[in-house]
Amino acid sequence: MDLAKNNKSFDLECRDLRCNFGSFVAVDNVSFGVPEGDFFSILGPSGCGKTTILRMMAGFLEPTSGDILIKGKSVLNVPPNKRPVNMVFQHLALFPMMNVAENIAYGLIRQGVNKSDVSAKVNSALERIGLPGSGEKNIKQLSGGQQQRVAIARCLVLEPAALLLDEPLGALDLKLREHMKVELKKMQSQFDTTFVYITHDQSEALVMSNHVAVMNEGRFEQIGTPQDLYYNPNTAFVAGFVGESNRWHGRVDEVDATGIRVSTAEGVSFLAVPAGKERLAVGDAVDIFVRPESVVIAHDETRAHEMDNRLSGNVISVLFNGANSRALVREGRSGGELDVALPQTGEFSNLAVGQKVFLGWDQAQAKAFACPSGNNQGQGT
Amino acid sequence: MNTSNAARLGLILLLAPLLVWLLALVILPHIDMLLISLRERVAPQVYERSFANYAEFFTEPLYWRTFARTAIMSISATALTLLIAFPVSYYIAKMLRGRLKGFLFLLCLVPFWVSELVRTFGWMILLRESGVISNVLQWTGLADGPVEMLYNDATIMVGLVYTSMLFMVVPLVTTLDSLEDSLVEAGYDLGGNGLTVLRTIIIPHAMPGIVSGCIVVFMLTLGNYLTPILLGGKSSMWFTAQIYTQFITRFNWELGAAFGFLLLALSSAIVWTGLKLSRQTLSESMG
């Protein structure tokens, strides 16, 4: 599905959006549309321009060029207080001078809703976020997660066309963050609102979103469903940023119908396939990405034998994490390290450091991307 | 001697000058003043205990009118200072960054590089009939003859506001600085306009700064002596000038001391009322 095309009723749409700070380009010709009811995430490393996009949508920043449409209408000349979108700020920005109920009522009062309706709406919102009867509480009396929910409820009672969330979980501890992921998703369906969610944490984006845009240095690298991004990354950046990967750098030796053969500087040779729309020729510098779960691990050579690519090495550490346990293996010939997912069968439960293991993976699991700089060194993740 | 004793001794030694200072320079003179205010001269060098001096304040309309005038002018000057200082402080705290911010802040300090007397004379040179502004007005044709801008209450107000500016700007900038931009943005984002954001978010946040600024400015203005005397007109009276007159030119320490205590009591009452009205506490605003 191509979300950049204006062929559907989008709640929110950006066309060729650009934002310069002086000569620095923070957002570089970004186009996307968010369908109604979607949970849309923008995922990217710190400083890539995520907040800048969001602030342009909310109306706090004027785009250098491009257009922003909400429900099909351009909002470029609409001030923030008139835009039918609301924002949950990175540090929540709850009003400390008001109590919980007043915080939620703030926007309703501004909309001119009458008093009795305001308190009814506030109470129902408090109920929906699991804080009934907490209206009189001071903001500081709430836990981090409760504050989070109030900040979101404060926007959602206004029934915005879309809710913009700027890394709202960033300030929470890990455990709460895991919990809030589920909670957020629940709130979205409860209030039935379009969410535009910003994060640099790929797991947040993958777990919650219907669609994710991966952003890097002001540009969108790829827009798609989480599965799309994970299994069919279009660029080396997406492959590296979304999920874990083992990575090699090398040059193309051979090209044929099934794929390519690549050899690294250390003289190891692999079979791989060009990823996405890559067109590769002999002599091109490429990066190869292999997911840890695609690597098959075996005690003896026979099982790995069926694989297109084969290696052996010694375990240098075992990272036990229940179902997600991993082993770190030093490859024999090149001395590079590989991240390998351990099968959940328990077959490798007594894998010991220093033990020799055999590794292998299919050609189709090794995705090759052209590497423009050419001399990137590197192996492993 | 063990270490905790040594530490305590050190603390006492450190605090001693402060306590001596408080005792010698603040408390003792006040007790002395109180005793003086409670006596009445009956003959040369003969005094009697009495409340006559306090009674004098309430029975002689001149004195309490002077006080009322001083209080009203001080309250107005405080309000005016706040009105002018608030946007200035907001601009310094929220709109400016880096060097320019420091520079503008420093600009508020400029009036304090010269003494109050010199500052007041500066205003006189500018505003008098034969002064700079009058000449400029005539030169540009805006006025046909000399314009006298000195010797009226508006001039006193200008002088008082000018002198007080810094004492309002400093606490305001400090509190406004601590206001997160995102709160203001959230205020707009949720549908507020400039006025509602100011009323519901910025002012409540700045309240401690507003209150402490107002208290300091009010007290300084009330206690000002030179500005109202030099810039004021023939009928300009100021309560501290009245105290000075009683002490120095009338040799009437008894009445002067009584006035001093009345000023202390009445101004405290005004500040207390102000705090009650704005629902703030002193420790909050001064903390």
Added chain:
Amino acid sequence: MKYTKGFNTIVKTISGVLVSTGLIAFSAGAQAETLRLLTWGGYAPEAVVNIFEAASGIEVEVTNSNNEEMISKLRATGGAGFDLVQPSQDRISSAQIEFDIYKPINLSKINSGLMISSMLEGTKKNTTVNGKVYGVPHVWGTSALTINTDKASGIKDYTDLCDPKYAGKVTYRLKRPTLIAFAFSMGMDPFAAYNDKAKYADIMAKVEAKLKDCKSNVKAYWSGGDALINLLRSEEVVAAMAWDGSGWKLSAENPKIQTIAPTSGALGWIDTFALPKKTKAEDAAYKWINFVMQPKIAAMITEAAGNFTASKGSDAFVEESKRKLYQATFPPAAIDNINWYPPVPAGLEEMEGKVMDRVQAAK
């Protein structure tokens, strides 16, 4: 702490007087051969101080002040903090009776041959309390009228300042000399009523009415020599009741501005030398008095202060132009017509103070 600071400013007039003078007394009292002189601006010019210090080895610390402050300072410390002070002769006896702040003068230590004897005798008489003399004369002068002859030649007496012709163009002080001057100008003799409180109150009531009436004519009440000079120099006012010395200074810049003796008589004052009760350098004080009364030195003081001294023969050393101005203001008849201030009896000043308060409060 800000709170206390606010209060401090308010009560600084109160406690400041007490404490600061106390501190000055402490710090200055340490050195022996120092003369702490509390005087008027111009009465101890640097040139004179330098000559004296070189000749005597005594260091002179000069503090400028006025009558009321001198009395208040000495009162606050019970007569300590200074070694020699210079209040006006009419203010000494009442302050002595009321506050006991002076020490009698040992006349044998004064070289009375240096002084104009009529002034010395007059001052001695006026500053005698319980048979002891508390003051000897130094500088004298008058409160007279200073007018801009181009614009206010019609003014001959104090009450002429109230002529509507000069509305908004005159100035005087709101101080006791003005009350006295207006009383004389209105044909009354306040000095004769000094010891009759009822009569004096009556005079003051009339003066009060006149000054309230006259208020609309006044541009501003001047409060110090600088303010007065600025008002006249800028021609913002055309006539003033002023110190003759200030008037003469202005004449030197602008001959149109002249000082005249009012028809009801100029008010004559004499500033004296008096010893604070707790003076610590009495000998140095006598040395200073005898030193500055030498004709040549006295002439230097006249140059600086603008007024003449009680030093016999010092006129001869004063610059010719100064003497001319003086003679123009005071032809011999005008000198005889001067009303010299007699000592103020206790209690009058309180009455006068209320009159002035009411005048200031009037619209």
